[in-house]
Amino acid sequence: DTGVSQNPRHKITKRGQNVTFRCDPISEHNRLYWYRQTLGQGPEFLTYFQNEAQLEKSRLLSDRFSAERPKGSFSTLEIQRTEQGDSAMYLCASSFDSGRGRYEQYFGPGTRLTVT
Amino acid sequence: AQTVTQSQPEMSVQEAETVTLSCTYDTSESDYYLFWYKQPPSRQMILVIRQEAYKQQNATENRFSVNFQKAAKSFSLKISDSQLGDAAMYFCASMDSNYQLIWGAGTKLIIKP
Numbered sequence: 001d002t003g004v005s006q007n008p009r010h011k012i013t014k015r016g017q018n019v020t021f022r023c024d025p026i027s028e029h030n031r032l033y034w035y036r037q038t039l040g041q042g043p044e045f046l047t048y049f050q051n052e053a054q055l056e057k058s059r060l061l062s063d064r065f066s067a068e069r070p071k072g073s074f075s076t077l078e079i080q081r082t083e084q085g086d087s088a089m090y091l092c093a094s095s096f097d098s099g100r101g102r103y104e105q106y107f108g109p110g111t112r113l114t115v116t
Numbered sequence: 117a118q119t120v121t122q123s124q125p126e127m128s129v130q131e132a133e134t135v136t137l138s139c140t141y142d143t144s145e146s147d148y149y150l151f152w153y154k155q156p157p158s159r160q161m162i163l164v165i166r167q168e169a170y171k172q173q174n175a176t177e178n179r180f181s182v183n184f185q186k187a188a189k190s191f192s193l194k195i196s197d198s199q200l201g202d203a204a205m206y207f208c209a210s211m212d213s214n215y216q217l218i219w220g221a222g223t224k225l226i227i228k229p
Contacts, residue, residue, distance in 0.1 A: 031215065042120075042207050042219030043161075056214055091161065097215075104151060105217065107161035 002026075004108035006092050012114045013082055020078045021111045025094030032075050033105060034067055035091040036060070043091055049075060050097065082115045089113075118143045118212050122220035129198045130228050136183075137193045137223045139208030149211040150184070152193045155222075156204040164206070167191065195225075203227045 005024045013019050025032050030051050035043035046065070047057045051072035064082075069075040079086055089112050093105035119142045129135035141150065152164040167175045167184050174182050179199075183192045195202055208220040 033217075035217075040222075042209070042222050043217070044219070045216045048215065056216065093161075104163045104166055106163070107153075109160040 004092055004094050004106055006090075006108040006111050008111060009109060010112045010114075012116065015084060015115055016081055018078065018080045019082060019113065020076055021090055021092075021113075023075045023077070023092030023094075023108060025074070025092070026096075026106055029094035029096045029106070030072065031095045031097050031105075032069055033093040033095075034075070034077050035093065037089040037091055037110070038087075046077075079113075082113075084115045087113055087115045118145075118148075118210050118218040120208055120210055120218050120220040122206075122208055122223050124223045125221070126224040126226065128226040128228055129195075131198055131200060133198055134194060134196045135198055135225065137195075137206050137208075137225065139191045139193070139220055141189050141191060141208070141210050141218075143189070143210060143212065145212055147213065150182075150191045151209045151211065151217070152180070152182070152191075153207045153209060154202075154204045155207065161207070165193070198227050200227050200229060 007022045033048040034046040037043040045058050047067050049069040052069050064080045067077045089110040091110045092108045095103045095105045121140045148169045150167045154162045154164050165175050165177045165180050179196045181194045205222045207222045209217045
């Protein structure tokens with residue numbers, strides 16, 4: 001078990017460009033979450049998947065944001081036409097849901113996005 | 117909607133001493149989970165401890181324990197025998213029936229050698 005991994009760790013992009021981030025969860029985990037964290041704040045929920053199904057999306061997630069989890073394994077988060085306000089740390093987390101309780105989420109190291 | 121409040125932006129403690137970090141929350145749900153996570157500088161979020169709301173007994177994990185006051189909607193974290201490696205941002209979070217984590221703003225813990 002190597003934990004949750006995220007790539008890239010850092011991304012600098014110009015306003016208006018598209019960016020894509022990848023998250024590889026812990027292998028047996030069926031739930032995957034995306035959060036956004038700005039400096040000095042706690043994370044904000046963006047969306048989550050159970051297996052390949054996207055079950056919940058935050059109102060924070062504008063139509064410029066899209067997430068996928070094909071085959072219920074890794075996930076990608078794409079931001080189109082980036083804006084300076086998108087600059088943040090994007091965190092991915094995963095958990096295992098057996099249907100018998102709500103289990104803790106394990107986090108990756110994050111992808112820090114800077115939009116210039 | 118659930119909310120989580122951490123009223124202490126920063127706390128400091130002498131190494132080997134005990135410190136308590138405060139957290140209050142608000143929820144209309146009867147079944148929820150509470151968590152404390154730790155985020156060291158430039159490192160990833162790590163789970164410290166969790167508490168199921170239906171359990172009356174306070175959770176403990178080695179030097180970390182919570183004081184869960186359900187009626188008061190309070191969930192404080194006590195760190196005993198503080199160590200230099202405990203220096204980090206500490207976040208309190210609640211999980212609702214939608215499996216979303218709702219986070220507080222965090223408390224920066226400084227350990228004085």
